[in-house]
Structure formats: C-alpha cells, structure tokens
Amino acid sequence: MNTIATTVSSPEVSQPPVLRITPPGRWWVIPLGELWSYRELIYFFVWRDIKVRYKQTAIGAAWAVLQPLLTMLIFSLFFGRLAHIPSEGLPYPIFYYSALLPWMYFAAALQNSTTAIVENQRLVTKVYFPRLALPLASVLSGLVDFGISFLMFIVLMIYYRIHWGWAMLMVPVFLLLAVLLALGVGLWLSALNAIYRDVRYVVPFLVQFWLFASPVAYPSSLVPAKWRWFYGLNPMAGVIEGFRWSLAGRGTPPGQLIGIAAIVVLAILLSGVAYFQKMETTIADVV
Amino acid sequence: MSDAVIHVEGLGKRYRVGERERYLALRDVITRAFTSPLRRGPKRSPEMLWALKDVSFEVAQGEVVGLIGRNGAGKTTLLKLLSRITRPTIGFAEIRGRVGSLLEVGTGFHPELTGRENIYLSGAILGMSKNEINRKFDAIVSFAEVERFLDTPLKHYSTGMQMRLAFAVAAHLEPEILLVDEVLAVGDLEFQKKCLGKMQEVSKSGRTIVFVSHQMNQIRRLCERVLWIDAGQIHESGPTGQIAAKYESASLQPVDSSAGDGRCFLRWSICGHDNVLRDGLRDVTLHFHVHLKEPVTQGHFGVAVLTDSSAVLVGWGFDNLNINAGENEITLRVPALPLRPGAYSLTCSIYDKGNNLTGGVLVEQWYALPSLIVDTPPLSHPQDRWAGVLNLPAELKIQDT
Numbered sequence: 001m002n003t004i005a006t007t008v009s010s011p012e013v014s015q016p017p018v019l020r021i022t023p024p025g026r027w028w029v030i031p032l033g034e035l036w037s038y039r040e041l042i043y044f045f046v047w048r049d050i051k052v053r054y055k056q057t058a059i060g061a062a063w064a065v066l067q068p069l070l071t072m073l074i075f076s077l078f079f080g081r082l083a084h085i086p087s088e089g090l091p092y093p094i095f096y097y098s099a100l101l102p103w104m105y106f107a108a109a110l111q112n113s114t115t116a117i118v119e120n121q122r123l124v125t126k127v128y129f130p131r132l133a134l135p136l137a138s139v140l141s142g143l144v145d146f147g148i149s150f151l152m153f154i155v156l157m158i159y160y161r162i163h164w165g166w167a168m169l170m171v172p173v174f175l176l177l178a179v180l181l182a183l184g185v186g187l188w189l190s191a192l193n194a195i196y197r198d199v200r201y202v203v204p205f206l207v208q209f210w211l212f213a214s215p216v217a218y219p220s221s222l223v224p225a226k227w228r229w230f231y232g233l234n235p236m237a238g239v240i241e242g243f244r245w246s247l248a249g250r251g252t253p254p255g256q257l258i259g260i261a262a263i264v265v266l267a268i269l270l271s272g273v274a275y276f277q278k279m280e281t282t283i284a285d286v287v
Numbered sequence: 288m289s290d291a292v293i294h295v296e297g298l299g300k301r302y303r304v305g306e307r308e309r310y311l312a313l314r315d316v317i318t319r320a321f322t323s324p325l326r327r328g329p330k331r332s333p334e335m336l337w338a339l340k341d342v343s344f345e346v347a348q349g350e351v352v353g354l355i356g357r358n359g360a361g362k363t364t365l366l367k368l369l370s371r372i373t374r375p376t377i378g379f380a381e382i383r384g385r386v387g388s389l390l391e392v393g394t395g396f397h398p399e400l401t402g403r404e405n406i407y408l409s410g411a412i413l414g415m416s417k418n419e420i421n422r423k424f425d426a427i428v429s430f431a432e433v434e435r436f437l438d439t440p441l442k443h444y445s446t447g448m449q450m451r452l453a454f455a456v457a458a459h460l461e462p463e464i465l466l467v468d469e470v471l472a473v474g475d476l477e478f479q480k481k482c483l484g485k486m487q488e489v490s491k492s493g494r495t496i497v498f499v500s501h502q503m504n505q506i507r508r509l510c511e512r513v514l515w516i517d518a519g520q521i522h523e524s525g526p527t528g529q530i531a532a533k534y535e536s537a538s539l540q541p542v543d544s545s546a547g548d549g550r551c552f553l554r555w556s557i558c559g560h561d562n563v564l565r566d567g568l569r570d571v572t573l574h575f576h577v578h579l580k581e582p583v584t585q586g587h588f589g590v591a592v593l594t595d596s597s598a599v600l601v602g603w604g605f606d607n608l609n610i611n612a613g614e615n616e617i618t619l620r621v622p623a624l625p626l627r628p629g630a631y632s633l634t635c636s637i638y639d640k641g642n643n644l645t646g647g648v649l650v651e652q653w654y655a656l657p658s659l660i661v662d663t664p665p666l667s668h669p670q671d672r673w674a675g676v677l678n679l680p681a682e683l684k685i686q687d688t
Contacts, residue, residue, distance in 0.1 A: 196313040
C-alpha cells in the first residue's frame with residue numbers, strides 16, 4: 001500500500017517511436033517537421049545538383065557569371081541603345097543586371113524543379129524521403145549561382161559608382177519572395193510533369209512569356225497606372241522592382257507591388273504544396 | 288504488448304491497370320477532352336488489380352524472416368509498402384525502429400561524381416547522417432576495396448567495382464530493421480560471398496531482417512521463419528525448412544501420375560513416416576506399398592530420384608524378383624542419401640518377366656506423390672552455384688608446413 005506515487009513500471013529503455021503506415025490521408029498539411037529531419041539529405045541533393053552541373057559544363061562556375069552578363073549586354077544594346085527604352089536614369093547595364101539577378105535565378109529554378117521528380121525516378125521508387133525535398137533542392141541550388149552573379153554585380157556597382165544605401169538590406173527580403181515563388185511554381189510544375197510528361201516542353205514558353213510580363217527589359221513605370229495592380233499580380237514584378245530599388249537606389253520603394261506579390265506568392269505556395277502532396281501519394285506508382 | 292517490431296494488419300495495395308498508358312501527355316488529355324463528347328458507348332471504368340490483399344503478420348525483434356514466392360506474387364510490393372515508398376490502399380502497418388531498405392544496389396549513385404562523393408550521397412540517401420558516414424568511411428572503402436579509385440568519377444569504375452561500392456555503403460547501414468530485396472542475387476562469386484557474410488553478421492547482431500530471395504539456399508541459411516506470398520496473399524508461413532520445402536515442391540512440374548495396367552502402387556514413405564527426409568547422412572529406408580493383381584515372377588523393381596528438370600540423381604534396379612499377388616511392402620534401405628535440400632520427384636516401376644530391356648511387361652510406372660522433400664541443414668558450399676546436388680559436410684584443416 002505504497003502511498004508514494006511511483007511510475008507504473010521500472011523505467012524501461014525508451015521505445016523507439018512507432019511509425020504508422022496507412023493509406024494516404026491529409027495531404028494538405030505541409031510536412032515542415034519531416035523536411036527538417038531530412039535537412040541533411042536536402043543539403044546533399046543541393047550539393048549533388050551543383051557539383052554535377054559544374055562538372056558537366058566546360059567553363060563550370062564561369063557560366064553563372066557569363067549568362068547574366070551576356071544577357072545584360074544584349075539587352076543594353078537592343079532594348080537600351082536601339083529601342084531607347086527608358087531606364088529611370090540608371091546606366092543600362094545596372095538597370096538590366098539588377099533585374100536579371102533575380103530573374104535568371106527564377107527561370108533556372110523553374111526549369112530545374114520541373115524535372116526534379118522525373119529525373120530522380122529511380123530514387124523515388126527505391127528509397128523513402130519526403131518527395132518535396134527534390135523540388136526544394138532544385139530551388140535552393142540556384143542560390144549558389146545567384147551568389148556568384150551577385151559578386152559580379154558588386155563589381156558593376158563599383159565601376160558605375162552606384163551609391164550603397166541602407167535599402168540594400170532589403171535584398172534578402174525580395175530574394176526570399178523570389179525563392180518562395182520559385183518553390184510554389186516549381187511544386188506545381190514538378191507534380192504536373194510527373195503525371196503529364198510533356199509539361200517540361202511547355203516550361204520554356206512559360207518562362208519566355210513570364211520574362212516579358214515582368215519588368216526586366218523595361219521599367220514597370222511604363223505600365224499605365226490603372227493597370228498597375230493587375231500587373232502586380234505577377235509577383236516577379238514586385239521582386240524585380242524591389243531589387244532595382246534596393247540595389248540601385250532609384251525611385252520609390254515598390255510597396256503596393258510587394259504587397260500584392262506577397263499575397264499571390266502565398267497562394268501559389270500553399271496550393272503548390274497541397275497539389276504536390278496529393279500527387280505524391282501516387283507518384284511511386286506512376287513514375 | 289508484444290515485442291513485434293513490425294505489425295501488419297489487413298494491408299492491401301491496389302493498382303489501376305488496363306487501357307491507361309503509363310505516361311500521360313497533356314496534349315493527349317486535351318485532345319481527348321475535345322473528342323470524347325463525340326464518342327458513343329459506355330464509359331469503360333479502369334480495371335483494378337490487387338497486388339496485395341489482406342496481408343497480416345508480425346515480426347518480432349531480432350527475427351530474420353524470409354519472403355518467398357513466384358515473380359509477381361507481391362513480395363516487392365510488400366517491401367515497398369513497409370519502406371513507405373508507396374502507400375497502401377487499405378489496412379495499416381506499424382513499425383518500431385529505424386528502417387533501412389535495400390531494394391536496389393547503388394541507389395543514388397551518380398556517374399559524374401567521384402567514388403568518395405558517391406559514398407556520401409548514397410549514404411545520405413539510405414538514411415545515414417553525415418557524422419555516421421564520416422565514422423564509417425574507412426570501413427566502407429576497405430570493404431569495397433576501392434582505396435585507389437576514391438577520387439575517380441564513378442563512370443570510370445567497372446560494374447563490379449560499382450556494385451562492391453554500392454553494397455559496401457548499404458552493408459554499413461545500421462538500422463534496427465532491414466528490408467532486403469534480392470540484392471544478393473547480383474554480382475560475381477566474390478561479391479556474393481561477401482554479401483552473404485555481411486548479412487549473417489547483421490542478423491547475428493540482433494537486427495530484424497525481412498529478406499526476399501529466390502535463392503532457397505540463402506533463405507535456408509539466413510531465415511528462421513518464412514512467409515510464402517502467392518497472388519498477393521500470404522499462402523503459408525512457418526519455419527523455414529517446412530515452408531521452403533512446400534514451396535519448392537509446389538514449383539515442380541506436375542507429371543502423369545501413373546502408367547501401366549492399373550493402380551498397383553498405393554503409397555510410399557521415407558524412414559517410415561511421410562515424404563520428408565530429415566537426415567541424409569545415415570540409414571535411409573524407402574517403403575513402397577503395392578497391391579498386385581497377379582504375382583510377379585522374374586520381374587524387375589526400379590526406383591529413381593529425379594531433379595526438377597527430370598535428370599536422374601540416383602536410381603536402383605533389382606531383377607529376378609518374385610512378388611506374390613495382393614498387398615506387399617517393398618522396402619529399400621540406403622546407407623545414406625546426402626541430397627541438397629529441396630524437392631525431388633520419385634519414380635518407381637515394376638515389370639513382370641524381365642525388365643524394360645529384356646522384354647518384360649510393365650505392371651506400373653509410378654511418379655510417386657507426394658514428392659520427396661529433403662529438409663536437412665545445408666552443409667555444402669554457401670553459394671547455390673557451387674553447392675551442387677550432394678549435401679555432404681567437409682572438415683577443413685590448415686597447417687603451416
């Protein structure tokens with residue numbers, strides 16, 4: 001008749017957690033906890049994508065610098081010099097490069113994440129890991145290229161004597177918006193591509209169209225004021241104007257555009273996760 | 288609460304088969320959306336196939352369980368469900384402990400990366416943390432014997448080296464539960480010997496293993512218990528010797544039961560009990576019960592043990608026999624019958640007034656049923672390829688001279 005409260009039994013070796021395997025249930029839940037526990041694997045996927053990409057090209061990391069540089073030169077020449085598109089008082093290279101920085105990242109992230117599942121189909125059918133890790137890794141691996149191109153931009157800024165302002169601290173915020181958008185769209189595309197294999201051929205056209213719908217080659221001030229909000233539904237408009245403003249210090253902060261962008265990005269991301277998770281339950285059977 | 292580390296209840300997996308192509312194209316879906324209103328006729332619902340149906344079993348901590356069955360029976364599907372690669376349609380499974388799945392050798396390898404890089408990549412994919420891989424790196428490299436080629440891209444490795452490396456990584460996985468799918472069937476002899484040795488080490492360390500294989504020798508060596516899966520369901524389960532023997536005998540081709548002028552062979556048994564031989568290294572007696580309508584004079588009795596490809600392993604023939612009419616028991620005593628464990632066909636015949644060559648009359652040729660099952664511990668070479676037909680022990684001694 002022991003009145004002291006005791007534990008039910010002698011302290012046993014802690015039981016490993018029970019894993020329950022059941023038919024697919026709530027697919028709309030974002031598996032943040034699971035992704036965190038697989039963070040090392042996600043790191044390895046990113047590391048693998050970057051290593052393979054650089055081993056396969058002859059010029060390797062130089063491509064991360066050359067691509068935006070060459071594009072910037074072509075834009076400066078044709079849109080700037082020849083077509084005389086206004087650049088809000090900035091030198092053309094700065095005007096275009098500051099927009100190309102987030103844009104090239106976004107375009108590459110879309111291309112890579114579309115084929116993320118299908119390219120890894122052997123893995124997906126043989127090992128378990130949260131499949132979300134694959135498009136996530138594609139989206140993250142582009143950040144390394146972004147970093148290298150950014151260094152090039154610093155060089156340009158020094159050359160053109162662009163004033164470094166406090167606004168530059170906002171760059172990570174705009175970058176985050178771009179990353180989340182890339183992830184949201186990437187999830188949609190990778191899920192769709194796993195089911196309809198020809199989606200990947202549509203993506204270059206999508207990217208092309210998106211390029212012209214975004215203020216990369218022209219300033220968004222060209223868009224008439226009453227259409228500005230509609231234009232702002234393209235989150236990249238907010239992102240690119242944000243980059244231009246914070247890096248080149250010209251114009252007003254694009255508050256309205258960013259506000260709309262944030263809402264649209266959230267919607268795309270949440271719906272992307274939901275669709276991806278729904279597709280994930282059947283992916284190993286289809287791939 | 289049982290100490291089952293794997294508890295499966297009513298697990299089922301259904302696939303859609305039929306007219307739907309494996310890969311869809313958006314283009315086709317869109318055109319079909321336009322043309323289908325024009326199509327007449329009842330809408331064909333897709334055909335469903337149950338790859339697994341109502342599977343329930345338990346595996347206790349430290350058990351080594353074999354999964355056997357024909358190709359397409361559902362063994363790999365079961366492993367995929369337990370590995371969470373695909374989700375069940377109904378039912379559930381509960382797993383206690385970290386699971387490592389070896390469904391394929393070389394999962395995650397990329398040909399452009401070096402051996403060193405691939406070890407990290409493959410290890411991470413299989414579930415090892417970076418620290419773990421660091422710790423085991425040297426052991427993995429020496430197991431695979433690729434020290435000199437660590438910094439060469441994998442595409443320059445021979446197939447053998449790639450497989451050794453792949454298995455080396457997988458072999459150093461230390462999950463509480465290991466699910467292995469026929470990965471030991473690939474590779475050359477050296478490789479297979481290493482794999483088998485490592486598997487035995489793993490099983491002795493108290494890990495729970497579920498092992499799929501078609502090589503019955505390996506199943507007998509590693510597994511205490513076996514689940515026989517057939518057409519998506521558990522056909523039988525029980526101790527390895529028994530179930531493996533039943534499985535092998537079911538795989539034998541059925542032959543014509545008897546030829547001759549009447550049922551004279553009634554039944555047979557070995558060592559007086561049933562059709563299972565449990566010790567092949569000492570006296571073995573075969574009993575045949577016959578019922579003769581007429582006496583046999585100067586006749587012949589022959590017995591042969593056949594493999595599943597109908598090759599004669601051993602046979603005996605006796606001439607100049609006289610047997611009375613009515614029921615008789617013919618006993619054959621053999622000092623040993625050291626056959627490799629498995630299922631064999633037994634055939635016997637009685638001729639009257641001679642044998643098949645000297646113009647005797649065939650009384651009956653009988654393919655004995657049930658088949659002879661040899662359920663003895665395997666004593667010969669651990670690899671099926673070199674184990675051969677005989678099952679004899681050998682003692683090895685090495686001496687410095």
